[in-house]
Amino acid sequence: MRTAAVVLVLVALTSPIAHAGRSCEARPVTTQSLERGLSLAQQTAMALNATDADVVLLARAGQDLTQYRLKWSHLGWAYRTQDADGHSVWRVVHKLNTCGTREAAVYRQGLGEFFLDDPWRYEAAWVVPSQAVQDQMLPLLQNDARATRLHQAPYSIVSYAWGQKYQQSNQWAIESLALAMDAGVTQRPRAQAWLQLQGYEPTALNIGPFTRLGGRIGAANVAFDDHPNEKRYADRIETVTADSVFAWMKRSGLGGTPQRLQLRFPLPPD
Numbered sequence: 007m008r009t010a011a012v013v014l015v016l017v018a019l020t021s022p023i024a025h026a027g028r029s030c031e032a033r034p035v036t037t038q039s040l041e042r043g044l045s046l047a048q049q050t051a052m053a054l055n056a057t058d059a060d061v062v063l064l065a066r067a068g069q070d071l072t073q074y075r076l077k078w079s080h081l082g083w084a085y086r087t088q089d090a091d092g093h094s095v096w097r098v099v100h101k102l103n104t105c106g107t108r109e110a111a112v113y114r115q116g117l118g119e120f121f122l123d124d125p126w127r128y129e130a131a132w133v134v135p136s137q138a139v140q141d142q143m144l145p146l147l148q149n150d151a152r153a154t155r156l157h158q159a160p161y162s163i164v165s166y167a168w169g170q171k172y173q174q175s176n177q178w179a180i181e182s183l184a185l186a187m188d189a190g191v192t193q194r195p196r197a198q199a200w201l202q203l204q205g206y207e208p209t210a211l212n213i214g215p216f217t218r219l220g221g222r223i224g225a226a227n228v229a230f231d232d233h234p235n236e237k238r239y240a241d242r243i244e245t246v247t248a249d250s251v252f253a254w255m256k257r258s259g260l261g262g263t264p265q266r267l268q269l270r271f272p273l274p275p276d
Contacts, residue, residue: 042128046269047117050130051096053267054084061085061140061147063179063261064098065248066120067127074211078131078248081179082120085147099147101175103161108226110161112154112178128269133252133261142186156181156194162229164245167208170194171232176246180206183260206254209247 054062062085065078082100089095098120103110121130135143146152158173165172173181173194184197191197213230230238237244255261 040122042269043122043125044118046125046128046130046267047121049269050121050132050267051117053130053265054086054096054132055094057134057265059086059134059140061143062132062134063251063255064120065131065252067125067129069126074209076209076247076249078252079126081176081248081251083143083147083179083182084117084120084132085144087148097147099153101157101173101178103163103175103227106226108161108172108229109159110173110175111159112157114153129267131248131252131264131266133255133264135255135261136259139183139187139260143183146182146186152185153182156185156191156197158194161227162232163227164211164213164230164243166232166234167244167246168198168202169232172229174246176248176251180246180251204254204258204260206258207250208244209250211243211245212241213243 050064061083064082064084066080067077068079071077071079080100082098084096084098087095087097096117097114098117099112099114100120101110101112121128156173157178158170160172161174162172163174165174165177167177180201181194181197184200185191188196188200191200230243233243252261252264256263
């Protein structure tokens, strides 16, 4: 499978590995995980080709979020293009946090790289946007400057959905959608106003004070200080999740019903 990665925001080659929607725990790449990741990418490419869409909102299950009743951890915008030999391929534009830091950048990758990030489950899900959304998103995704227009480097995995101090990966994805759909959007507050007008509702996570304290001390990419006090002290952490975005896309008419693909592979011998 042909893959390519182009960093849209300048990142030093010596920077720590970037991830989103998964744990930053260092684990060696095994032959099995490599084969499964590439198989998932190949099967996903075949499924996306069958949609006849040029743009989809693509999700992966990078970590176990079942305690929050969430299925998917990370979103990216995938679009159809051609490689140097004229073959049809898919590229994914998405935001990744640099592990061990509070910073993130926007990347363009192939499906192989998107799914080689040691997922919790070897599954993919996507929503095919309406034709109007695809028509506006495709030129944005192909243009580095526009794709990073609303990108903000300071990162928290639980950033407040309507705040501007931090920006997590799923937040960048839907704020960029607002940028594509509303010519008046030039900054994040206006993008968030468009999302509210379209009826987007973030996920409200129930996270208590001891969990918040442990997360803030134990990880640089976890912060709660951008959440309004009245919500934070009520253990209500409102953040952008892939699950809430999928539900909103269908509810608002911006996209169709989420589709799911599960990689099936032989069980290891006893």
